[in-house]
Amino acid sequence: MSSDDPVAWSAESAKHLQAATDELVSVLQGFTGEVGSMHGGSAEIPLLVRLRADVLAAATRWNERVAERSGYFVFPAGDFDPEMYGDLDAVDDPPEPRLPAQAEVSVLSRFDLAVVDVEALMGEARQAWRDRIRPEDDERDAAVAVDDVPAAVDLLLSLRGPEPYERFHVLPGVEVRAGMHLLVDPDEPLVGPSGEHPVQDLDHPERAVVSPSGAVRHPSGYGC
Numbered sequence: 001m002s003s004d005d006p007v008a009w010s011a012e013s014a015k016h017l018q019a020a021t022d023e024l025v026s027v028l029q030g031f032t033g034e035v036g037s038m039h040g041g042s043a044e045i046p047l048l049v050r051l052r053a054d055v056l057a058a059a060t061r062w063n064e065r066v067a068e069r070s071g072y073f074v075f076p077a078g079d080f081d082p083e084m085y086g087d088l089d090a091v092d093d094p095p096e097p098r099l100p101a102q103a104e105v106s107v108l109s110r111f112d113l114a115v116v117d118v119e120a121l122m123g124e125a126r127q128a129w130r131d132r133i134r135p136e137d138d139e140r141d142a143a144v145a146v147d148d149v150p151a152a153v154d155l156l157l158s159l160r161g162p163e164p165y166e167r168f169h170v171l172p173g174v175e176v177r178a179g180m181h182l183l184v185d186p187d188e189p190l191v192g193p194s195g196e197h198p199v200q201d202l203d204h205p206e207r208a209v210v211s212p213s214g215a216v217r218h219p220s221g222y223g224c
Helices: 011-036 042-070 118-133 139-145 149-159 166-170 205-209
Strands: 106-115 174-186 214-222
Antiparallel strands (some): 174 214
């Protein structure tokens, strides 16, 4: 504590605590009003994140003023670290045991699509979002969640059949211009000695779809 900080149990520390309390009450009332009027849609998530950050910041300041006044925190000082309240869904599952590979094969495919009716594609994708993913979302929410053509294609493909080629033909407003599907018998192990693998490198996803060195087997092309 510096020489400029209020002394515990002083009139100044009491004034600071009251100001922090008034701020926290105001922020909580605003949070309650906003969240109480929400319906849980995707378009509301940015506001909810901001409101949560405001509450955490105000609670942190209040907690510090309590300690300044009394010498004790009401909550442990680290409990309001915003990093602890980041992506609550980002919970790492324990790794599954990996069996030794007796053989390896790499499956690659590329299909180039022409979107000839963007309105039809976006409309069906957003409706699928509301029907299959978040029924509580309205049209505005769906437009935020599915905001461009790649998002629409990705969503519809994830909800439809697993066939790497045939499934493209059922996308509304989309034509397949060319495609190739093949298997590669790799010359070298696909997983490195330390367990690294290009498919797991989310910082460079383009590396994951580059064919490894090896013999190409069972190619299947469209528009070739």
